[in-house]
Amino acid sequence: MNKKFFIIGGLAVILLLLGVWVYLLVYGAPATTDDIFANLGTEGEVTEGDIVVPPVVIEESPVVNVDAGRLRQLTTGPVAGFREVQLSTTTPALIYYVEMGTGHVYTINTESGETLRVSATTFPQTIAAEISNTGRYYAMRSASASKSTPLTVGTISTSTVSITKSYEGTALDVAFNNNEELYILSREADTSSAVTYNLQSNSSALLFTLPFLEAKVEWGKERGDSHLVYPKPATALEGQLYEISGDTLTRLPVQGLGLTALKSGNITLYNVIEGRRLKSYFFDHSFGVKESLDSAVLVEKCTGAADEGVFICAQDGSKTNLRNQEDWYAGEITFADSVWLLDGNSLTGELLFDTLEESGRQIDIINLDLNDTGEVLYFINKLDNTLWMYEL
Known part of the structure; x- marks a missing residue:
């Protein structure tokens, strides 16, 4: 008896499920899209009016406040080197600076304060940088345990936002003259010597040799000084x-x-x-x-x-x-x-x-530099390596 009871009960359940499936197949299709999507309005009401689309926020270039008094801070991050460059008499001067650590190059427009990155080429552990007077050539020096630091020299490309390397070596000291030539002081055996490196011709010429290993040089600004x-x-x-x-x-x-x-x-x-x-x-x-x-x-x-x-x-x-x-x-x-x-x-x-x-x-000043007109003094705060300026 028990076996027959279970068989009959199972067949009844199967027939019931089959009937439900047939009903849904024949009568369950929605007649309109309103039967598919719920109306989420209050009490069945549909919200009228235009759809408000959130505005798209376009990220703008950072701007330095160039009207914040005679003494003002130009960067919040550490700077490895800087130079004011006047590309033409009809355009504002630009402040070129190299970011410490990355070697990325930025410009600040002295009139609008707009800051742009003009080179994204990374020079790891950059601690010092020299910039030519046209902003075209760069000499990057990296951190090192030795007294001679790694040196990379290159030319900036504004179209590719990068720097093309032309020279790599080591140096005790470097500086550009106003003829866009680079002075490089290096150590060799028991002496130190300096060469003049021409980036346009990718050639160098001996400048002088010194009878001592480590020297400090105050370089002349013009060729022949x-x-x-x-x-x-x-x-x-x-x-x-x-x-x-x-x-x-x-x-x-x-x-x-x-x-x-x-x-x-x-x-x-x-x-x-x-x-x-x-x-x-x-x-x-x-x-x-x-x-x-x-x-x-x-x-x-x-x-x-x-x-x-x-x-x-x-x-x-x-x-x-x-x-x-x-x-x-x-x-x-x-x-x-x-x-x-x-x-x-x-x-x-x-x-x-x-x-x-x-x-x-508190500002502990280093790396003072007067622009060509003698009207603006730039310097670094030794405490955090930020760049500052003062209008004389």
Whole structure:
């Protein structure tokens, strides 16, 4: 009995399911699309009116506020090198700068403030960069454990937003002259030597050879200009200043511990350590006379002004009694700088501006550079490597 009961029950269920399927097949097809899609209006109402499409947001190029006072910050990220470039007399000057770490190149329009990336070629671990006066050629230096840093030189292509490499090697120091030639100082065996590299012809010529391994060079700006050379400064090392003109190396009557120097016209501003204190002097090449400054300034925080024999220097008035430069090199002390105009001809000084008063921030100035018109001073804040400018 139980077996028959289960068989009959199973057949009944199958017949019931078959009947439901036939009914849905014949009568279940929707007559209109309204039977398919639910009406999601309130209480069966259909919302009338135009459909509102959200606006498409187009990402614009970042813009620097170029009207934010005479002293203003141009970048928020670290900069490895920069240069103001005037491509024509009818267009605004552009500030070319190289991003630290990536080696990407950007421009800032000095009138509109628009920032554009003009090269996306990556140079890993870029720590320093030099730019030619037309913004066409670049020399990228990368981080290295050795004293000679990897160097890559190339030409920018605005059509492909990239840099084409033309030279790779190592260097102790590099600089472009105003003829778009690159000076390269490198170390060879027991000497160091410099060459002039022409990017257009991809050729180089020996400039000079030095009898010491590590040197600091203050390069001439024009082809044929003389160069100042001295051993790499150190507190315990007696430095000697030389001038190189053509193939002639001339020893100048300037020497001392920790020597550093910078030339403008016929005047050289230099530092030496005397009596365990850092001292600053002007040396007049025409008369062979030196004059001491009332307070020391670091040559590394100076640049030549438009007038010969005049310098623009950054100085922290509370830190003029320094023992040497090395604590500042190492970052053990930092400055909140004021900027001064120092005249080596008249032996006078004039305060231009105080960065703390102007910005409310501590700015430790390095890499000062005056534009060709002498109206704008650019510099880097050593504390974060951001780029700044001041309208004189």
